Amino acid sequence: MFKVLLCFLALSSIDYGYGLAEFGANESLPVVMWHGMGDTCCFSFSLGSFRTFLIDILGSNTYVKSIRIGNNVVEDYESGYFVHPNKQIDDACHQIASDPKLKNGYNAIGFSQGSQFLRAVAQRCPEPRINNLISLGGQHQGVFGLPNCPSLSSKTCDKFRKMLNYAAYTSWLQSYLVQATYWHNPLKEEIYRKSSTFLADINNELTINQTYVENLKKLNKFVLVKFSNDTIVQPIDTEWFQFYTPNQDKVIQPFAESNAVKNLGLNDLVASNKIVFLETVGNHLKFTTKWFKANILPYLNGDI
């Protein structure tokens, strides 16, 4: 029914907000994807083939852009660790705003840390508009542990974790290592809020930026996907915008109660049905195309 209505609107060239009239009736909004740590925009075995899959299910006329930071995939890979998120987000905002194919808006899919980066894009750069924002295993309240970090040897991974635990809030690590900027130690909440150079800002935990609240309201849907058997992200609940109750690291605070949720106005978004909580069994980012088609496709093809 909704599809028929969309067809009608498109055929009669009525611009109802994000310019579907400019696309064919059977074409979807463009999609912007942002990869996770240890990955790149375009590896053929990861987002490169995912892009092909999206075009396959959304139609060959659908424009799919994968954010690349830097001049090539090597720089893009390194940026996932060493280019400050604020700089990466500025860069992505510029890439998106200067792409004529995105001028009428787009749907966005974040993979892992790419999810919180795309949320920052929504909050900081509302034009062109994100229609639906899909977060696949994003760490919206940060992490307090990376038990099996991807694409690093277990020894490197272990060193990485130790370093974050001891030095995440030093100014040099905050400016040098991406993962430090969303390291969230619930035993040191005060230090985290004052030192985090990225997450505490986009989560309105240090000061409340009302622009962030207003811009999040512009989303049609914010879809949070949690992987129930995730061994990379700790705690897994951060994928549903939850975190430990402050001053301990066992009990998870109810969604509605955290400062980040309250200060970003997310309880209002829940009340207006804009936040969708999805869970799928499997490890980090391990989903089947069948699951994706059944659960995510409707947010990309204009059904929702």
Ligand SMILES: *[C@@H]1O[C@H](CO)[C@@H](O)[C@H](O)[C@H]1NC(C)=O
């Ligand atoms: C959209 O519909 C037109 C006309 O029916 C058709 O020629 C075109 O191939 C379709 N495009 C897609 C992406 O399905």
Ligand SMILES: *[C@@H]1O[C@H](CO)[C@@H](O)[C@H](O)[C@H]1NC(C)=O
């Ligand atoms: C709030 O966020 C907007 C968008 O990023 C920014 O332009 C503005 O400077 C921020 N305001 C404060 C007080 O930080």
Ligand SMILES: *[C@@H]1O[C@H](CO)[C@@H](O)[C@H](O)[C@H]1NC(C)=O
């Ligand atoms: C995956 O997580 C679900 C939900 O927590 C649990 O019921 C299931 O046993 C887990 N599967 C594996 C293989 O660990």
